[in-house]
Amino acid sequence: MLYVNEIIEKLKDIISADGKRGKVFDKDVADELDLSQANFATMKNRGKIPFQNILDFCAKKKISINWLLYNQNPNSLLDSTDKYWIKYYPDVRVSAGGGAYEDEDASEVFEVPEYFISMLGGKENLKNIDAINVVGDSMEPTLNSGNIIFIDKTKKDSKREGIYAFTTIHGLFVKRIQQRVDGNLDIISDNKDYPTQILNSHEINILGKVVSSFGMVY
Numbered sequence: 001m002l003y004v005n006e007i008i009e010k011l012k013d014i015i016s017a018d019g020k021r022g023k024v025f026d027k028d029v030a031d032e033l034d035l036s037q038a039n040f041a042t043m044k045n046r047g048k049i050p051f052q053n054i055l056d057f058c059a060k061k062k063i064s065i066n067w068l069l070y071n072q073n074p075n076s077l078l079d080s081t082d083k084y085w086i087k088y089y090p091d092v093r094v095s096a097g098g099g100a101y102e103d104e105d106a107s108e109v110f111e112v113p114e115y116f117i118s119m120l121g122g123k124e125n126l127k128n129i130d131a132i133n134v135v136g137d138s139m140e141p142t143l144n145s146g147n148i149i150f151i152d153k154t155k156k157d158s159k160r161e162g163i164y165a166f167t168t169i170h171g172l173f174v175k176r177i178q179q180r181v182d183g184n185l186d187i188i189s190d191n192k193d194y195p196t197q198i199l200n201s202h203e204i205n206i207l208g209k210v211v212s213s214f215g216m217v218y
Contacts, residue, residue, distance in 0.1 A: 004048070012024040035053060087131065138175070152211045164210065187199055
């Protein structure tokens with residue numbers, strides 16, 4: 001991926017290509033990205049890329065995000081691509097603890113292959129999907145350490161059996177959850193070397209249901 005300053009220079013080239021203005025300055029880029037000049041300057045100084053703003057800009061201008069961020073050379077700036085994106089938290093490790101992952105600074109964009117979209121509930125549902133990493137062997141063979149799992153944040157009903165990402169006072173986990181007759185929850189590791197735990201529903205905070213892991217639907 002290009003550095004922030006390189007991306008900004010490419011944005012200036014795109015903005016100036018319409019011939020409607022002379023020299024393009026940082027303030028012009030900030031305006032095009034719908035950012036205040038102060039926020040833009042802060043991001044630039046910190047080397048932080050405003051992914052969502054750039055995605056919106058590319059969609060409006062109908063240019064390739066791969067060309068802009070990765071310098072992959074499409075046939076022209078008007079090489080429109082049907083790309084779909086979700087939030088991916090590459091530094092979050094689930095099942096061995098770690099806490100919640102709602103910090104925007106910890107996320108980056110993840111391109112979803114078109115064949116995979118239906119497994120995540122369709123295009124309209126992608127805004128509800130987050131992707132995080134698995135570590136450990138407690139959910140083998142269903143989930144393996146190093147897998148990326150996709151979580152639907154709208155599906156939090158523990159009455160429906162399934163694999164869920166959730167937090168407790170001990171950290172962030174992914175386990176199979178079944179509701180017991182007495183209302184408590186069985187927290188099940190698919191790896192039978194790990195015992196089933198029983199928790200009260202008030203002891204866990206369900207973040208969402210695991211709906212897929214690169215083609216494996218649950």
